[in-house]
Amino acid sequence: MSGRVLSDATLGEIARLRDAYPQAQSALLPALHAAQDQVGYLSPEAIADVAQALGLAETEVTSVASYYSMFFLTPVGRHKIRVCTNLSCYLNGAEEVLRRLCERLGVSPGETTADGRVLLEAVECLGACEEAPVVLADATRHARVTAAGADDLLRELR
Amino acid sequence: MPEPLLMKYVGRPGRDAVDEYVRTGGYEAAARALKELTPDDLVAMVEASGLRGRGGAGFPTGRKWRLTPKREGDVRYLVVNADEGEPGTFKDRTLIEGDPHQILEGVLIASYANRVHRAFIYVRGEMFLGYERLRRALEGAYARGFFGRNILGTGFDLDVTLHRGAGSYECGEETALLESLEGRRGEPRVKPPYYPAVKGLYGRPTVLNNAETLAHIPHIVRLGADGYKAYGPPILYSVSGHVTRPGVKELPIGTSLREIIFEHAGGLRPGRTFKAVFPGGSSAAILTAEHLDTPADFDSLAKLGSMLGSSAIIVMDDTTCIPAVIRRTVEFYRDESCGKCTPCREGTIWLSQILDRILDGHGRMTDLELMDGIAQQMTGLCLCALGESVPPALRASLTYFRDEYLHHIRAGSCDVVRAPVAAGGASG
Numbered sequence: 001m002s003g004r005v006l007s008d009a010t011l012g013e014i015a016r017l018r019d020a021y022p023q024a025q026s027a028l029l030p031a032l033h034a035a036q037d038q039v040g041y042l043s044p045e046a047i048a049d050v051a052q053a054l055g056l057a058e059t060e061v062t063s064v065a066s067y068y069s070m071f072f073l074t075p076v077g078r079h080k081i082r083v084c085t086n087l088s089c090y091l092n093g094a095e096e097v098l099r100r101l102c103e104r105l106g107v108s109p110g111e112t113t114a115d116g117r118v119l120l121e122a123v124e125c126l127g128a129c130e131e132a133p134v135v136l137a138d139a140t141r142h143a144r145v146t147a148a149g150a151d152d153l154l155r156e157l158r
Numbered sequence: 159m160p161e162p163l164l165m166k167y168v169g170r171p172g173r174d175a176v177d178e179y180v181r182t183g184g185y186e187a188a189a190r191a192l193k194e195l196t197p198d199d200l201v202a203m204v205e206a207s208g209l210r211g212r213g214g215a216g217f218p219t220g221r222k223w224r225l226t227p228k229r230e231g232d233v234r235y236l237v238v239n240a241d242e243g244e245p246g247t248f249k250d251r252t253l254i255e256g257d258p259h260q261i262l263e264g265v266l267i268a269s270y271a272n273r274v275h276r277a278f279i280y281v282r283g284e285m286f287l288g289y290e291r292l293r294r295a296l297e298g299a300y301a302r303g304f305f306g307r308n309i310l311g312t313g314f315d316l317d318v319t320l321h322r323g324a325g326s327y328e329c330g331e332e333t334a335l336l337e338s339l340e341g342r343r344g345e346p347r348v349k350p351p352y353y354p355a356v357k358g359l360y361g362r363p364t365v366l367n368n369a370e371t372l373a374h375i376p377h378i379v380r381l382g383a384d385g386y387k388a389y390g391p392p393i394l395y396s397v398s399g400h401v402t403r404p405g406v407k408e409l410p411i412g413t414s415l416r417e418i419i420f421e422h423a424g425g426l427r428p429g430r431t432f433k434a435v436f437p438g439g440s441s442a443a444i445l446t447a448e449h450l451d452t453p454a455d456f457d458s459l460a461k462l463g464s465m466l467g468s469s470a471i472i473v474m475d476d477t478t479c480i481p482a483v484i485r486r487t488v489e490f491y492r493d494e495s496c497g498k499c500t501p502c503r504e505g506t507i508w509l510s511q512i513l514d515r516i517l518d519g520h521g522r523m524t525d526l527e528l529m530d531g532i533a534q535q536m537t538g539l540c541l542c543a544l545g546e547s548v549p550p551a552l553r554a555s556l557t558y559f560r561d562e563y564l565h566h567i568r569a570g571s572c573d574v575v576r577a578p579v580a581a582g583g584a585s586g
Contacts, residue, residue, distance in 0.1 A: 021319065027341065030322060064343055067343040069325030087472050090486050092399075126284055127247060127284075128248055130397075
């Protein structure tokens with residue numbers, strides 16, 4: 001795997017993380033978060049850089065990254081919209097919200113818009129059931145989202 | 159009704175600031191614990207309080223602490239499970255966002271009680287706001303000398319690391335969480351050893367407690383075991399679904415399901431009638447109207463073949479199609495199964511295929527027995543409780559709502575009247 005893609009800042013952060021744990025491999029999840037935050041997804045080059053920084057095999061890093069739903073091994077939208085479809089949200093109209101977002105964005109759950117801007121995901125319980133239905137737009141949680149509210153949420157992303 | 163202990167300041171702004179927490183008496187319990195009590199005093203006090211783990215299993219916290227070997231010179235760890243993910247559960251997130259120092263103070267006392275000098279808080283990856291609040295709280299607490307070297311001049315050292323997960327329900331299982339914290343795939347470990355207390359993080363004795371559990375600790379120290387018990391003892395119920403005032407309700411443990419749902423959570427929407435409830439997250443067997451007077455505690459719910467679990471109460475009214483709800487839960491466990499054990503991996507796939515068939519109008523009369531048989535084969539045969547979380551609700555639904563399944567199979571359609579969309583959406 002050629003070329004390093006992670007910036008000095010990201011590699012510095014990974015080095016700091018490595019030293020923050022009794023064993024270097026414990027820093028793997030936070031390191032992958034840092035790498036993904038910079039690159040947008042975990043490209044083979046980013047995986048290679050993380051592996052080298054932590055002294056791990058690339059296959060090991062890929063295996064771990066592929067286990068977790070918040071890590072992406074292929075390019076995805078810059079914005080991530082996560083619609084909770086688990087019980088409390090389901091009982092309060094999450095399917096309708098998801099349907100509206102699919103229509104507006106022209107994608108199915110799990111897909112990124114053609115312009116590479118937005119990834120739409122149907123996700124499991126976000127632990128905010130008192131606000132059902134809940135949508136997480138990047139790091140911001142939106143409560144009691146209606147189909148109309150989903151339109152507003154998309155406008156705010158731009 | 160005693161005043162709330164854990165929820166008292168939740169909802170007030172700025173609770174992640176250490177000065178605000180200290181202003182309302184925060185870290186006084188920890189100071190007293192470190193200066194006036196021995197670790198053994200604290201273990202005894204927590205045992206006497208009767209506190210049981212709030213992550214779902216309900217293991218007595220004091221006994222867990224006592225089971226942790228404390229040999230001089232050994233390295234021990236404390237790991238906080240803040241990977242809340244059981245459907246319907248949001249009490250940990252509410253505490254973390256609303257009063258994070260309460261948990262940190264619990265971490266400090268628990269670490270001292272277990273002679274631990276290194277703690278990790280495993281925060282769920284999707285909990286963006288909670289992570290930020292905890293980060294800010296921890297930073298402030300370090301600055302005031304509540305963490306780090308020679309805490310409050312007592313000579314006690316403790317470092318705490320916040321650790322973000324990355325999206326996996328399975329990592330809420332304690333051995334999977336440890337695997338994840340060690341930088342691996344979040345798959346459960348083979349048991350024995352049964353307790354992380356004996357062999358946990360990096361193979362060392364590890365105290366693994368749920369976030370809410372630790373938030374109880376400062377109150378136990380402040381009030382004493384008896385004073386604390388006079389509050390119920392308190393428990394946080396997460397109430398959601400078809401109720402008008404969903405939220406975290408701090409109540410004496412054993413409050414009846416009826417009182418929780420109809421008094422504290424505002425009851426149902428106008429014109430609706432009660433149909434069913436998950437009393438302890440989606441891993442608990444569903445119950446019906448005839449069970450509403452049951453006290454929501456460990457033993458009473460276990461007697462009904464259900465459980466208190468994470469005390470997440472998900473309420474369903476008469477607009478709910480039960481087979482559709484069960485399909486949604488089965489899909490959840492199917493997607494979150496780590497795939498290590500065959501009964502869980504395959505069983506959840508088969509069950510979701512059969513439920514698809516029934517809800518698509520192609521069900522067969524033999525499907526109900528088939529599902530029941532698969533559910534039985536998923537019980538007691540896996541490394542962790544994930545696969546075993548499916549059968550209780552499924553089998554209870556086959557008992558209490560058999561007619562609904564039969565209607566779907568016979569008529570090929572649903573006979574549940576859906577809620578008007580304007581009122582928050584349809585289901586079923």
